[in-house]
Amino acid sequence: MIKKQSTNNARLRRHKRVRKTISGNATRPRLNVFRSNKEIYVQVIDDEKGITLASSSSKILKVDGGNIKGAQAVGKDIAQKCIKQKIKTVVFDRGGYLYHGRVQALGEAARENGLEF
Secondary structure (H helix, E strand, C coil), rough: CCCHHHHHHHHHHHHHHHHCCCCCCCCCEEEEEEECCCCCEEEECCCCCCCCEEEHHHHHHHCCCCCHHHHHHHHHHHHHHHHHCCCEEEEEEECCCCCCCHHHHHHHHHHHHHEEC
């Protein structure tokens, strides 16, 4: 009998595979995305020091993170926080998710508000 892999386990395997090559540092940190059914979370991480430089989420902003408008608000907020800290370029880590829907909306909103990746 073949055991079917869950969707989240498949995502975690993709994320581990991608993280072998993607890493953030002080000059170009990693922009990590995590989405749940209700919320969307994003962190800007310096992997060399192991610290989070900035973070934002739909929960903090009190917007509905389960839709594209919520993801756009989070993308705009994280871009503004990064610009305040003089972070212009980041490495986009989509966390094993497809670049589609909420993840794409967050990425494009961050780009429109000054982040480069």
